[in-house]
Amino acid sequence: QSALTQPASVSGSPGQSITISCTGTSSDVGAYDYVSWYQQHPGKAPKFIIYDVIKRPSGVSNRFSGSKSGNTASLTISGLQAEDEADYYCSSFTSSTTYVFGTGTKVTVL
């Protein structure tokens, strides 16, 4: 199984909105509404921020939102803050009853 494709980097100024794409295939992202997103700060374990494409776990800021169209899922961060500077990874359930992660995106707050 191949990793889902994400842009290597995305940047924005404080207060702006940015969107990170996550492109898979009809066997993973396009097949199920089981896309998750993770935030990882340097030296830390990833943090679970979106599941089932659009849902936020308890305690996660509503500045994070998810969506999906066809084989591409997206994570939008609104009102960008300095603390949002981190690496972001998507993941998807697959038709092989496995999981696959995205290649990862480094978000920089200018």
Next chain:
Amino acid sequence: QLQLQESGPRLVKPSETLSLTCSVSGGSITNNNYHWGWIRQPPGKGLEWIGSIYYTGITYYNPSLLSRVTISVDTSKSQFSLRLRSVSAADTAFYYCSRLSSGTPADSWGQGTLVTVSS
């Protein structure tokens, strides 16, 4: 609150077997809503899903690691384990244990442990 803690050797020789255990506390490993799994991340690189196990012993593995990996569970100790055979330098990574919920490979994570493959 659920806690996951990885343990095991931090240094493994090439061609030998990497073995890690994840201890689960603050929740039941036999909860039928969850599976338990392993994810790894080479230093400076992305995440890779290794595999998962249900408390009954049903397992699912990444096809790219299928020939070398075994995940097992010991419900009496509230632990699950990873064995990766015939390791090489490419297997050097942070290894995380996780709890899987429906459609999500990790709704909770261990802190991770760096395992280095070197002679």
